Amino acid sequence: MLKFPKNFEFGASISALQTEGHGCTKTGLNTFDAFFDKSPELFFNQVGPQLTCDITTYYKEDIAMFKTIGFDSLRTGFAWARLFPDGETLNEEAVIFYHDYIREYKKNHIKLYMTLFHFDMPLWAYQEGGWSSRKVINKFVKYAEFVFKEFHDEVDCFVTFNEPLVPVFEGYLGKRHYPGIWNPQEAIKQAYGIFLAHSKVIKLYRKLKLKKPIGVVYNWNYTYPLSNKPQDLKAAQLHDAYVNRGPLDIMFNGKISSLLIESLKEYNLLPPYSTEEIAIIKDTKIDFLGINYYFPTRVRQVDNIKSARWGLEEVVAEIPKTANVNPFRGWEIYPEALYDIGMTIKNEFHNIPWYIAENGIGVENEESYRDQSGLIQDDYRIKFLTNHLQIIKEVMNQGSNCFGYHMWAALDCWSFRNAFKNRYGFIEVDLTDMSRRFKKSAFWYQELIKNKEVHD
Numbered sequence: 001m002l003k004f005p006k007n008f009e010f011g012a013s014i015s016a017l018q019t020e021g022h023g024c025t026k027t028g029l030n031t032f033d034a035f036f037d038k039s040p041e042l043f044f045n046q047v048g049p050q051l052t053c054d055i056t057t058y059y060k061e062d063i064a065m066f067k068t069i070g071f072d073s074l075r076t077g078f079a080w081a082r083l084f085p086d087g088e089t090l091n092e093e094a095v096i097f098y099h100d101y102i103r104e105y106k107k108n109h110i111k112l113y114m115t116l117f118h119f120d121m122p123l124w125a126y127q128e129g130g131w132s133s134r135k136v137i138n139k140f141v142k143y144a145e146f147v148f149k150e151f152h153d154e155v156d157c158f159v160t161f162n163e164p165l166v167p168v169f170e171g172y173l174g175k176r177h178y179p180g181i182w183n184p185q186e187a188i189k190q191a192y193g194i195f196l197a198h199s200k201v202i203k204l205y206r207k208l209k210l211k212k213p214i215g216v217v218y219n220w221n222y223t224y225p226l227s228n229k230p231q232d233l234k235a236a237q238l239h240d241a242y243v244n245r246g247p248l249d250i251m252f253n254g255k256i257s258s259l260l261i262e263s264l265k266e267y268n269l270l271p272p273y274s275t276e277e278i279a280i281i282k283d284t285k286i287d288f289l290g291i292n293y294y295f296p297t298r299v300r301q302v303d304n305i306k307s308a309r310w311g312l313e314e315v316v317a318e319i320p321k322t323a324n325v326n327p328f329r330g331w332e333i334y335p336e337a338l339y340d341i342g343m344t345i346k347n348e349f350h351n352i353p354w355y356i357a358e359n360g361i362g363v364e365n366e367e368s369y370r371d372q373s374g375l376i377q378d379d380y381r382i383k384f385l386t387n388h389l390q391i392i393k394e395v396m397n398q399g400s401n402c403f404g405y406h407m408w409a410a411l412d413c414w415s416f417r418n419a420f421k422n423r424y425g426f427i428e429v430d431l432t433d434m435s436r437r438f439k440k441s442a443f444w445y446q447e448l449i450k451n452k453e454v455h456d
């Protein structure tokens with residue numbers, strides 16, 4: 001049995017876009033609306049972002065269920081496109097909605113983390129160039145300023161970005177996010193814009209002298225070399241500089257990896273920047289770190305390194321045949337990486353307070369696990385969470401400053417292109433009549449939270 005400290009926060013996360021759909025107020029379109037409009041066949045069962053669990057209608061019922069489970073805290077976010085549908089005009093209805101929504105969490109004593117940006121780029125912002133446009137970045141800062149002034153007293157913690165680089169990797173080097181093109185030059189420009197936007201928002205927050213903690217949530221797919229060969233160790237360093245520790249270091253304390261800069265120079269990919277911008281980035285200090293952890297990345301050097309068109313093509317990621325993999329998502333299950341993450345934060349990130357902002361398992365066709373009473377017997381989820389919590393406890397025992405754990409997701413959410421293919425929630429959502437029902441794991445989590453104990 002593992003005992004967690006009394007003040008350790010157990011909770012769950014969700015996001016605005018994945019729970020709101022078009023929702024109860026008017027909203028501007030975002031890139032996923034455009035993506036779905038253009039290529040509905042790319043979305044699982046052709047379900048676009050309009051069909052979610054519709055939390056804007058059902059939030060009282062949902063938050064009551066969260067309270068029943070006993071969440072200490074929860075993370076969701078604001079939708080930029082709902083608050084500022086055209087980028088300029090404030091949607092008063094949305095302001096009223098978010099006040100009511102946040103108040104409901106408060107009434108139920110659930111500490112609330114609110115994210116400013118979780119993959120939901122307003123369409124107008126994309127059309128103006130996305131994060132490579134300084135105009136868009138400044139509008140993002142204005143949106144942040146509005147949120148801070150309007151909601152600071154009610155929100156407990158702010159998060160600038162969720163998994164900041166995922167929309168870049170998936171949209172400019174892959175096909176899961178809009179625009180689904182392959183363009184490393186543009187990807188680097190977008191990534192730099194995100195770093196700048198994050199730093200400008202933090203700078204503003206400090207200027208406003210606001211006191212609630214502000215941080216960033218980063219998906220740390222911890223990098224391991226596939227072998228001890230020198231070229232694979234080098235490949236792992238490069239991958240880490242591009243994907244994991246490199247960007248994290250920038251957003252954590254404005255430290256820019258020299259390996260990353262050298263590699264970008266080699267391929268002539270340095271983005272346009274100014275010394276004033278770099279000074280703002282270097283000045284960044286956050287109060288806490290949220291880590292989304294689903295899987296590690298194991299890399300080796302690519303066979304024909306000469307054919308690489310940019311740094312990341314020198315590296316290839318592979319899942320070893322012997323690895324334990326979630327077959328529905330294709331992600332390796334490796335809780336041990338949390339130990340390495342926790343120790344790295346302790347030793348190299350000034351032991352900053354950190355928490356698991358997302359961790360969970362997505363499973364297809366959970367219907368087949370329903371017992372005669374109608375309960376989904378999601379023992380696989382209980383096992384997955386137990387295994388990860390064991391490692392978290394281990395690294396806490398070594399002095400790593402982890403203060404909480406949020407499972408993805410509080411309830412079944414719509415997901416990017418995968419829609420409702422993989423279900424993640426403690427609470428199932430029946431999309432035919434929008435009814436909600438606890439899964440077995442919800443009762444398990446309720447017990448765990450009550451005693452702050454995990455039974456291994």
Ligand code: BGP
Pocket residue numbers: 015018162163166219292329358362408414415416418422
């Ligand atoms: C993270 C996102 C979440 C959520 C989760 C599960 O990357 O921050 O929004 O979607 O992954 O992944 P997926 O929904 O792609 O299966």
